[in-house]
Amino acid sequence: MNTVRCKHLIIGGGVSGLMFANENKEKDILLVEKEKELGGYCRTIHQDGFIWDYAGHFFHFSNDEIKKFFQGKISNDSLVYKKKVTNIFYKDNVIDFPFQTNIHQLDKSDFIDCLYDLFFKEEKEDYESFLDMLYGKFGRSITEMFLKPYNEKLYACDLNKLDQDAMGRFFPYANLEQIIKSFKKEYQGSYNATFLYPKNGAKVFVDALAEDIPSSKILMNEKVISVDVERKCVVTDKREIFYEFLINTMPLNLLLESIDKKSHQNFTSKLSWNKVLVFNLGFNKSSKFDDVHWAYFPEGKYNFYRVGFYNNILDHERLSLYVEIGCSPESTVDEQSALDKVLQGLRQAGIIDETHQLQSYCSIVMNPAYVHVDSQLHIRKEEIKSQLESVGVYTVGRYGDWKYCSIEDSMLDAISVSKKLEFL
Structure with a gap:
C-alpha cells in the first residue's frame, strides 16, 4: 500500500476542513475527502436551469475575520442581500x-x-x-x-x-x-434577520475556501478506513497516511469507531441524530407566494416540515423549491411515495396548483442532518476530546464536535484549532 506523510492531515472537505486547509495552505497539509466534490452539505446542483443546494443554507456572517476573507474572494454583485421573510x-x-x-x-x-x-x-x-x-x-x-x-x-x-x-x-x-x-x-x-446568498448557490463559498489550496494537497474520492492514534496513521481505501496532527470533521461517532469501536461504544451508542430527505423541485411557473424565503409546516397533513423558495431569493421567474422531511436514522423511505405526498401537500397549501408542471427535481438524503445535543453526554464528550488532543487529534465542526452550530461557527472552530497549532 502507498504510504505518504504530512504534518497536518485533514479529514473532510466541508467548510470546517477547507477553512483549516486555507489557514495552513503554505504548510505541509493533506486533505482527504470521500466524495468526488468538495463542500460537504454546502454543495450546489445546477440542473435544467435551476440552482439548488443540498439543503437550505443561508449565510449570516458576523465575525470580521470571516467577513474579510469572503469579501476578498467574492464580489458583491455575485451575491444577493435579503431581509428575511x-x-x-x-x-x-x-x-x-x-x-x-x-x-x-x-x-x-x-x-x-x-x-x-x-x-x-x-x-x-x-x-x-x-x-x-x-x-x-x-x-x-x-x-x-x-x-x-x-x-x-x-x-x-x-x-x-x-x-x-x-x-x-x-x-x-x-x-x-x-x-x-x-x-x-x-x-x-x-x-438572522438578514442574510446573503450567492447567485450561483452555496458552492460559491466553498470555491472561495478552496481557491488557494493546491490541488496536490487534496485527495478526492478517498475514504477513511481506520485511525491509529498511537502510530499516528490513517488508513484509507488507497493508502496509509502518517501525520503529526489530525484535524477531523467527519461525524464524531464515525471518528471514534474508526479509532476503536469497542472502547468508545458506550459513548457512541448514546449519540442520537436524525436524517433529512430533501427534494429540490423546479416548476414551469412562479407561485402566488412570491415574497416568502422559507416557510414552516407544523401540521401532520404535510409530510414536510419546511419549504424554501430559491426563486424568491434569487429573483428567478420559475418556482424553485427545497422541501425537507425529517426521518429517524433507521427509517427507510419510499422516495416516490414521499414525493407524491410532497406535491399533494404543496397543492393543499396553495403553493402550486393544477397549472404547475414539475419540470425537474432531485432528492438528497442528509445523514446525519441534525445531531441531538445531550448535556448529560457533554462532559464525557469533552473528556474524549481532551484525550484525543493529547495524542494530536482535533475534532471540529457541527458533526466533528457533535453540536448545533452555524456554518460560520464551524469555520471559526477550524481557525481556533489552526491558531492553537500554529507554533507546535
Missing part, C-alpha cells in the same frame, strides 16, 4: 415566524388560548427535556399548536429525549413582554 402555514392561514411572537395573527379563539396559557404557564428553574422546556416557557397552546408538532417533524424523535438546550442560541425565545410588544411592532429577536 419567513412564514408559517397553519390552519389554512399564513402567519409570520416565529409563531410565539405572532399569535395575534391567529384566529381569535386560538389567539385567546395562546395568550391565556402563556400568561398562566408554569416556569421552572430546570427542565427535564426540550418538551418540558417548551411547556414551561410558552404554555400549552403555543407548544401544542406549533412548537411540539413542528420540532417532532424536524427532529423525528420524542422531544422528551432531547436536551432542554438542544438548539442553544438558535431557538427563538421570547418572554411575555416581547410577545405582547410584537402585537404592534415587528419581532426583532432573530439572530
Whole structure:
C-alpha cells in the first residue's frame, strides 16, 4: 500500500476542513475527502436551469475575520442581500415566524388560548427535556399548536429525549413582554434577520475556501478506513497516511469507531441524530407566494416540515423549491411515495396548483442532518476530546464536535484549532 506523510492531515472537505486547509495552505497539509466534490452539505446542483443546494443554507456572517476573507474572494454583485421573510402555514392561514411572537395573527379563539396559557404557564428553574422546556416557557397552546408538532417533524424523535438546550442560541425565545410588544411592532429577536446568498448557490463559498489550496494537497474520492492514534496513521481505501496532527470533521461517532469501536461504544451508542430527505423541485411557473424565503409546516397533513423558495431569493421567474422531511436514522423511505405526498401537500397549501408542471427535481438524503445535543453526554464528550488532543487529534465542526452550530461557527472552530497549532 502507498504510504505518504504530512504534518497536518485533514479529514473532510466541508467548510470546517477547507477553512483549516486555507489557514495552513503554505504548510505541509493533506486533505482527504470521500466524495468526488468538495463542500460537504454546502454543495450546489445546477440542473435544467435551476440552482439548488443540498439543503437550505443561508449565510449570516458576523465575525470580521470571516467577513474579510469572503469579501476578498467574492464580489458583491455575485451575491444577493435579503431581509428575511419567513412564514408559517397553519390552519389554512399564513402567519409570520416565529409563531410565539405572532399569535395575534391567529384566529381569535386560538389567539385567546395562546395568550391565556402563556400568561398562566408554569416556569421552572430546570427542565427535564426540550418538551418540558417548551411547556414551561410558552404554555400549552403555543407548544401544542406549533412548537411540539413542528420540532417532532424536524427532529423525528420524542422531544422528551432531547436536551432542554438542544438548539442553544438558535431557538427563538421570547418572554411575555416581547410577545405582547410584537402585537404592534415587528419581532426583532432573530439572530438572522438578514442574510446573503450567492447567485450561483452555496458552492460559491466553498470555491472561495478552496481557491488557494493546491490541488496536490487534496485527495478526492478517498475514504477513511481506520485511525491509529498511537502510530499516528490513517488508513484509507488507497493508502496509509502518517501525520503529526489530525484535524477531523467527519461525524464524531464515525471518528471514534474508526479509532476503536469497542472502547468508545458506550459513548457512541448514546449519540442520537436524525436524517433529512430533501427534494429540490423546479416548476414551469412562479407561485402566488412570491415574497416568502422559507416557510414552516407544523401540521401532520404535510409530510414536510419546511419549504424554501430559491426563486424568491434569487429573483428567478420559475418556482424553485427545497422541501425537507425529517426521518429517524433507521427509517427507510419510499422516495416516490414521499414525493407524491410532497406535491399533494404543496397543492393543499396553495403553493402550486393544477397549472404547475414539475419540470425537474432531485432528492438528497442528509445523514446525519441534525445531531441531538445531550448535556448529560457533554462532559464525557469533552473528556474524549481532551484525550484525543493529547495524542494530536482535533475534532471540529457541527458533526466533528457533535453540536448545533452555524456554518460560520464551524469555520471559526477550524481557525481556533489552526491558531492553537500554529507554533507546535
